[in-house]
Amino acid sequence: MSAPKAPHKAATPPQAINVAVVGHTNVGKTSLMRTLTRQRGFGAVSIRPATTRHVEMAELSVPGSLPVRLYDTPGLEDSSGLLAYLDDLRTRTGFDWIDAIDRFVAEATDDHHPFAQEAKSLAQVRRSDAALYVVDVRDPVRARHRDELEILGRCAVPVLPVLNFIADPDAQIDHWREQLARVNMHALVAFDTVVYDAAGEAALYDKIAALADRFAAPLARLRDDLAARRAQVRRASAVEVAEMLVDAAGAQAGYALDQRQAQSDAEADLKARVRQREAQCVERLLDLHGFGADDVRLSDFAISHGRWDQDIFDPQTLAQYGVSASKAAATGAGVGVAIDVLAGGMTLGGAAATGAALGFLYDTARTYGGRLQARLRREVRLRVDDATLQGLAARQMQLLAALLKRGHGAIAPAATETLAPGEATVRQLGRQARRARSTPDWSALNRPGGATSGRRRSELVAALADTVEAGLDAAGA
Amino acid sequence: MTLTRDRLVAETLAADRDVADPAAGAGREALAAARRHQDVDAKVCAFFAALPQALAARAALRRQIALLRWTVLGGLVLAALAGALAAGRAISGGEREVVNVIWLLGGLLGLHLVALVIWLAVLVAGGDGVARQGLGRGVVWLWRRLAGTVAGDPLNRSARLALMARLFGPPAGRWTVSTGSHGLWTAFLAGGLVSVLLVLATQHLVFVWETTILSAEHYTALIGALAAGPAALGFPVPDAAAVAAAEWRGGAQAARMVADAQGEGAWAGLVVGSLIVYGLAPRLLVGLLTGWLARRAVRRTKLDLTKPAFARLIPDLAPVMQSARVVDASPARLPPAVAASVPAPAPAPPHTPATGSDRRRGLRRAKANAPVAVTGGLPGGHHVAPPAGPVAVLGWEVRTPRTGWPPVVTPGQPPAGGAQDLGIVDGRRALTAAVALIANAPPARLVVVADMTATPDRGTVAGLATLAGAGAGETLVCLTRESVARARLSDEDARQRLADWVAAAHDAGLPLSAVVLLDLDAPGAEDADRAARLFGV
Numbered sequence A: 001m002s003a004p005k006a007p008h009k010a011a012t013p014p015q016a017i018n019v020a021v022v023g024h025t026n027v028g029k030t031s032l033m034r035t036l037t038r039q040r041g042f043g044a045v046s047i048r049p050a051t052t053r054h055v056e057m058a059e060l061s062v063p064g065s066l067p068v069r070l071y072d073t074p075g076l077e078d079s080s081g082l083l084a085y086l087d088d089l090r091t092r093t094g095f096d097w098i099d100a101i102d103r104f105v106a107e108a109t110d111d112h113h114p115f116a117q118e119a120k121s122l123a124q125v126r127r128s129d130a131a132l133y134v135v136d137v138r139d140p141v142r143a144r145h146r147d148e149l150e151i152l153g154r155c156a157v158p159v160l161p162v163l164n165f166i167a168d169p170d171a172q173i174d175h176w177r178e179q180l181a182r183v184n185m186h187a188l189v190a191f192d193t194v195v196y197d198a199a200g201e202a203a204l205y206d207k208i209a210a211l212a213d214r215f216a217a218p219l220a221r222l223r224d225d226l227a228a229r230r231a232q233v234r235r236a237s238a239v240e241v242a243e244m245l246v247d248a249a250g251a252q253a254g255y256a257l258d259q260r261q262a263q264s265d266a267e268a269d270l271k272a273r274v275r276q277r278e279a280q281c282v283e284r285l286l287d288l289h290g291f292g293a294d295d296v297r298l299s300d301f302a303i304s305h306g307r308w309d310q311d312i313f314d315p316q317t318l319a320q321y322g323v324s325a326s327k328a329a330a331t332g333a334g335v336g337v338a339i340d341v342l343a344g345g346m347t348l349g350g351a352a353a354t355g356a357a358l359g360f361l362y363d364t365a366r367t368y369g370g371r372l373q374a375r376l377r378r379e380v381r382l383r384v385d386d387a388t389l390q391g392l393a394a395r396q397m398q399l400l401a402a403l404l405k406r407g408h409g410a411i412a413p414a415a416t417e418t419l420a421p422g423e424a425t426v427r428q429l430g431r432q433a434r435r436a437r438s439t440p441d442w443s444a445l446n447r448p449g450g451a452t453s454g455r456r457r458s459e460l461v462a463a464l465a466d467t468v469e470a471g472l473d474a475a476g477a
Numbered sequence B: 001m002t003l004t005r006d007r008l009v010a011e012t013l014a015a016d017r018d019v020a021d022p023a024a025g026a027g028r029e030a031l032a033a034a035r036r037h038q039d040v041d042a043k044v045c046a047f048f049a050a051l052p053q054a055l056a057a058r059a060a061l062r063r064q065i066a067l068l069r070w071t072v073l074g075g076l077v078l079a080a081l082a083g084a085l086a087a088g089r090a091i092s093g094g095e096r097e098v099v100n101v102i103w104l105l106g107g108l109l110g111l112h113l114v115a116l117v118i119w120l121a122v123l124v125a126g127g128d129g130v131a132r133q134g135l136g137r138g139v140v141w142l143w144r145r146l147a148g149t150v151a152g153d154p155l156n157r158s159a160r161l162a163l164m165a166r167l168f169g170p171p172a173g174r175w176t177v178s179t180g181s182h183g184l185w186t187a188f189l190a191g192g193l194v195s196v197l198l199v200l201a202t203q204h205l206v207f208v209w210e211t212t213i214l215s216a217e218h219y220t221a222l223i224g225a226l227a228a229g230p231a232a233l234g235f236p237v238p239d240a241a242a243v244a245a246a247e248w249r250g251g252a253q254a255a256r257m258v259a260d261a262q263g264e265g266a267w268a269g270l271v272v273g274s275l276i277v278y279g280l281a282p283r284l285l286v287g288l289l290t291g292w293l294a295r296r297a298v299r300r301t302k303l304d305l306t307k308p309a310f311a312r313l314i315p316d317l318a319p320v321m322q323s324a325r326v327v328d329a330s331p332a333r334l335p336p337a338v339a340a341s342v343p344a345p346a347p348a349p350p351h352t353p354a355t356g357s358d359r360r361r362g363l364r365r366a367k368a369n370a371p372v373a374v375t376g377g378l379p380g381g382h383h384v385a386p387p388a389g390p391v392a393v394l395g396w397e398v399r400t401p402r403t404g405w406p407p408v409v410t411p412g413q414p415p416a417g418g419a420q421d422l423g424i425v426d427g428r429r430a431l432t433a434a435v436a437l438i439a440n441a442p443p444a445r446l447v448v449v450a451d452m453t454a455t456p457d458r459g460t461v462a463g464l465a466t467l468a469g470a471g472a473g474e475t476l477v478c479l480t481r482e483s484v485a486r487a488r489l490s491d492e493d494a495r496q497r498l499a500d501w502v503a504a505a506h507d508a509g510l511p512l513s514a515v516v517l518l519d520l521d522a523p524g525a526e527d528a529d530r531a532a533r534l535f536g537v
């Protein structure tokens, strides 16, 4: 028992950076693993003690560098008991701390050992290059925390406290900072595993790098890679929202003027297509962010089974976003729908003065068959009105902002206020999307085979996506 | 080239989300194929290349590329014909028997030079404008029209859009469109050269210059300067005397005189040489240069991974977490931590007192015979018997309740009904002190106030067991902060938390009815009653 095993200090170059995640039971160690690995399904999480009883490794690949291995460990449940046990062991054997810990770890492999669970955690800490010590800052610092810190401090491995549950109203961050400073722990990270914060995650890796500085380069790479991934997902999400807005803005439905009853059919058809497109956008956003439609309960956004509970064509929905529904009655169309062009009495040549209109009529004819083709001359076109466009923009922005703030450790609906997009952003999105109206060809909702994708459409989508991203910046997401 | 093709295949197939589904059967195989690559771009390419639809996509791309080639070829032929016609008209157009060499060169090269200067200016001024102007755009337009009429099925359409974006969109677009323009001009000038040569070979032309207001020196200097280029390449060019002699003053006799003074082929050399040196050669060179740049840009442009269709694949193709495995397995034989379960029915099991020092250590006993099962509320219900004698109250890792410590339950009454205050215990030393106090003067009832928001773990069990064995007549656990716990937990989790506390008390050797719910922070009306009985007011 003279030479403590320390594999990472061996002569062979390190194969990975090993980071153990330790802490009391039920402080969110497994949740932290989930958020850091972006795996909703990692391990098992519950409010009960000793949910995790094994050590599970997750390897994060770092492009062109050493991988970072995170280890989820069982909780340190009885640290006071363990500390007494180790004290006892030291007085019996005369070992110094590190030898006593290594002896304990070697002895306590038997499942019947009273501290077998703690031994697993400590063994992993001893095998690691750094340890993340997770605490629940809703609790005050207690004797057991001091005991845990005492033991971890004797393991000859740098320890970085991770303050979890910082988004909770009961969080006592300053108290924890002060108490940790008293035991000489000045580096710490505040990182909520449920309310994700990209900057907090970057700080986490930076601080590990500061504690284990020979791994600074690969850790910085990991941090940059994660930032790049996030930027990519953010842009892709913004493009997704932009595409939906272009599709919705361009969506049209037509009916023959002399068929009064056709109006309600056309309206229903238009609304159904727009609703479906919105649901598709929700599904794709969830997919992009690694959340499923059904296993994430987004009840704070009133989404169930991948759809918003409230209909976008319900005036009250719009009112929620500060958008007032248009005076639909005056136009003769239903709520959320505007009559675009009244082509009755106009000749086909007049109505088709623009190629766009011709394209639309052609498509409509193709979609609805000969029935309409015969009546092309007396066509009324319906489209989604401005208020609805703004409502669509606001809702997707809100969902997106929430998804960007959602850690993969989250299982319950986020308790935080969801970030509502700024009014100016929503209005600008509505304004920009309107440009897609005169070109029904651009909307996938009018062309069953998919929208045409010319340069001007791409430019509009990019401009809308820019606005979405700027809006997210403004909302701090 | 194969990488470029693969990227085009990826861009073609990405349009259809159902095709590129990594969860579907073929998608999963493709995923395995893609995992072998390092670079994300290469992974995405490999994924699409391994899909069964890749074959059809390649065929569609081939068709579109062939169509594009034919369009370009057609454009080149048309340009050459147009060049030949224009040059033919310029060289043999006039009624006169002589050709004004300045007008001829202007006609052959003027437009081309103006276009070249504009192209350069736009390129210098600001990048992407180049992709939107010029003759090259025309070819693209033509190809799109043709492809639009030919392409019926969605795959052809996607292939066309993918090609469009990669070849003519940023960043390659400015160079491909430029190359198209230069190519067309090269063909135009080549056609012109051929027709000039034809005319020169079959007609006798007299080249002259004329002026009304300028002096002869101007023309000798101008033509001398023009001739410098062709002369450098070895074309025969007229010398200064020949140029001076070629001034045209009108009249049939003059034509004779000028023709006599013309050197053999010197003027033809000037015209042909200028056409090559100032027309064909620069266009060809610039065209080759932009062609090389275009090729490079087309090849180097990676997939746009911010496109949703690609971005959504990245978690599958290049996950943040590469792999996971258990490195130290769960204990095989240890019984579950707390054997309480929410949904099971709740027959109150007989309480088997635990013995031995194991329990002090917090080791759980196997509960095969005595499973603790709790549903809904607490097994003890709301019934708390009054104490048989003196009461002692102790806090176990709790915050001081809002009403103060020791707990004040009924306003106006002494705290906890005058029970002995053992303080709030946090840590081993405080626990030992409290146990000593209890052992000194054992109360009839020890009330341990604990926090429902805390997770009862082995440390808790060990502490409770120590207290239970300290010598008090009976030990009860009073769970406070229920309102906070309920705010944090779902109903089901709150019920589970209660069950876990009951199980922990049970593990510590206490009866199931030992756990009493009493929110000291927010006591309700009926709580005062229970508190009075609990603390023996």
Ligand SMILES: Nc1nc2c(ncn2[C@@H]2O[C@H](COP(=O)(O)OP(=O)(O)O)[C@@H](O)[C@H]2O)c(=O)[nH]1
Residues within 6 Å of the ligand: A023, A024, A025, A026, A027, A028, A029, A030, A031, A032, A044, A045, A046, A047, A050, A051, A052, A075, A164, A165, A166, A168, A192, A193, A194, A195, A409, A410, A411, A412
């Ligand atoms: N609100 C909130 N809940 C959290 C947070 N971290 C973990 N949890 C919850 O706390 C409980 C315990 O988490 P778990 O990861 O199993 O803890 P472990 O025992 O340390 O692995 C679970 O119900 C989590 O959903 C957090 O930052 N905020």
Ligand SMILES: [Mg+2]
Residues within 6 Å of the ligand: A029, A030, A031, A043, A044, A045, A051, A052, A073
């Ligand atoms: Mg866990």
